Amino acid sequence: MRYFYKKTILAVIMLLLTGGYIHNVNLVKKVSENIVIKEKYVAITFDDGPDGKTTENLLEGLKERGVVATFFIVGENIEGNEEVIKKMYEEGHLIGNHTYSHINLMQTDMKKSLEEIEKTNEKIYEITGYYPQYIRAPYGKYDRQLEDNVDMIPVFWDVDPNDWNTKDCGKVVRTVVDSVSDGDIILMHDIYNSSVVAALEIIDELRQRGYVFVTVDQIILD
Numbered sequence: 001m002r003y004f005y006k007k008t009i010l011a012v013i014m015l016l017l018t019g020g021y022i023h024n025v026n027l028v029k030k031v032s033e034n035i036v037i038k039e040k041y042v043a044i045t046f047d048d049g050p051d052g053k054t055t056e057n058l059l060e061g062l063k064e065r066g067v068v069a070t071f072f073i074v075g076e077n078i079e080g081n082e083e084v085i086k087k088m089y090e091e092g093h094l095i096g097n098h099t100y101s102h103i104n105l106m107q108t109d110m111k112k113s114l115e116e117i118e119k120t121n122e123k124i125y126e127i128t129g130y131y132p133q134y135i136r137a138p139y140g141k142y143d144r145q146l147e148d149n150v151d152m153i154p155v156f157w158d159v160d161p162n163d164w165n166t167k168d169c170g171k172v173v174r175t176v177v178d179s180v181s182d183g184d185i186i187l188m189h190d191i192y193n194s195s196v197v198a199a200l201e202i203i204d205e206l207r208q209r210g211y212v213f214v215t216v217d218q219i220i221l222d
């Protein structure tokens with residue numbers, strides 16, 4: 001009787017231990033699955049520049065982090081910022097076209113639209129030896145007629161924190177970090193100091209969450 005009692009106690013203890021053990025194993029497995037960082041891709045894009053000061057600061061921050069971005073350049077901002085564009089190109093960023101004078105292409109006749117685009121491409125080519133292949137239309141105004149006439153790939157966006165308007169760094173960071181998902185294109189502007197600060201914070205936060213920053217050509221080709 002005593003022996004049986006001891007055996008039962010032992011069995012119960014074993015059961016508890018085994019059960020506990022299995023339970024712990026599951027817990028460990030689950031925790032490791034959560035810890036495993038799955039690679040996710042995101043492209044951060046900057047419109048309306050370059051600006052001698054803010055774009056330069058942004059390039060420094062990107063270089064420190066080893067991160068590449070995409071810049072949609074306004075042609076009339078090129079003069080005087082040639083070195084910034086050269087640096088941008090040499091450091092592996094993708095350069096796209098944002099028209100010459102930031103016009104609404106859908107309210108402009110085709111001849112003038114093509115001039116705006118070609119003039120900007122030529123200026124970028126003169127500095128970098130590279131003809132941009134990607135265009136972001138100001139205000140996202142691009143239609144079928146433009147697609148048929150312009151031999152460039154239009155780029156839109158998935159996440160717009162309205163950085164040019166709010167200038168509230170914390171708000172911009174939260175908006176992007178809370179809404180971004182794998183394969184998204186983020187729209188920002190490199191001509192405001194608040195946007196540059198926010199962009200670098202966004203990059204740090206998203207990299208911690210397993211995001212890898214790529215240029216838009218890599219997102220679009222996927």
Ligand code: NI
Pocket residue numbers: 047048098102138139
């Ligand atoms: Ni713009």
